[in-house]
Amino acid sequence: MHNSIHRIHSFGISHKDASVDVRERFSLSFDQAESLYKQINQYNINECYILSTCNRTEFYAVCDDMETLRDFIISGYSNLKKIIDIDSLTHLNGSDCIHHLMHVSAGMDSMMLGETQITAQIKSSFSHAKSMRATGPILNRFIQFSLAAGKRVRTETNLSAGAISVSYAAVEKIGTIYPDFSNISILLIGAGSTGKLTASHFMKRGATKFYIANRRAERGKALAEETNGQFIAFEDISKILPQVQIVVTCTSADFPVVTSAQIKDLDTTNHSLLLMDLSVPRNIQTNVSNLPNISLFTVDELESVVSERLFSRKKELPRASRIVDEVYDEFISWLKTLSVTPTIADLKHLFEDLKNIELSKVETRYNEETLSAIDKFSSSLVKRILKDPISSLKSHAINGDYSPVVVEAIRSMYQLDRISAPTESIE
16 A cells, blocks of 8 residues: 555546647536546445536546556547547646646646635535545545645635636726626626626726526526626527627536527628637537637637736746645655554454443443543553554555565454454544
8 A cells, every 4th residue: 555656546637738629628517527427336446536617527446557547538538439538637746736737727737827716626526526426535634735735825825816717817808898888788698606706807997797508597697686787598698699799608518508500690891809718618609600700719818818917827836835745745745654554453443342342341430430540540550551653554664664574464464354343434
């Protein structure tokens, strides 16, 4: 188990190495990720975690080799009938893989450097993976440490200072074309976190006329109320298009919600329309940009909009990197103790059982007050007896001079493999 670091693998694709038309082929909804999680047992994969956002899709696993994870990914997409080029994914192992997720969690690998939305995305994906029983002791702790790294970077540096997000960049980009939003009608399709942020940035810049479309009516109506706007059903999107000048899509739908047929039905010679597609997979059919008076932008065209603000954030990267390195070291120390953790847990259970057996022999001889005192004394004695052996085991594991022979000797001496002590808890 002391080689656990070499069993942590990842395959991933992001905005850094692929455009949106490639990334969207790998994008997975929770339902699609669920179908992959269900296949883990068919492969020699002990634990798995899938993170899929508009800028990246990444697979993390605890397994013996990269080929196992690679075959699992190919099979998963094949079952979903999604055509992918597996060579588009970058493989990372061990230290590189661990550093990468910590950088992602801290917003250091985001298109909008320092953006904070990634935290919620990691947390919700993590909850989903746990609900599918896909993760285990190693990935659970790895993801928790990664989230901790992100939190420390945000609180101890200025990497996330000021509003910079995909939503912010989208409104800034649109603002270069429409400097005054006060008389502009805006259709927001999608009322999730990105939709809410986008609405907020529009309102800060003076926008007042909103239409909100969302598949879940309850969430859509709530955002319509917040913006003093009007909720419309998905099927009524085409009816509202002639009344708006700006359309922003930010849904998790894996099909177009604005089609070229809908746009063709518009009188575009007399009505211009700016379309901003923040969704991956994309929600607006790309050929609409060929029509007159139609402008279409995607998430990939937003980075340059905020380059000045990003420049000041880049100065925070060295400090952020040092924090990540510190958290990385903490995780590696924990990972090394995994080699001795089952033995430590078994020792504790053995001595606890022995204490309870001996106490049960005398429980009829003494009153309750005396028994309580004996119980406290014996618990304290057990802790004192085990303190040095446990500290020594942990120390040897962390310092890298752990010997399996020592562990085997302890297990044999106390016949630990003959007891039914649980060895899963590693907290």
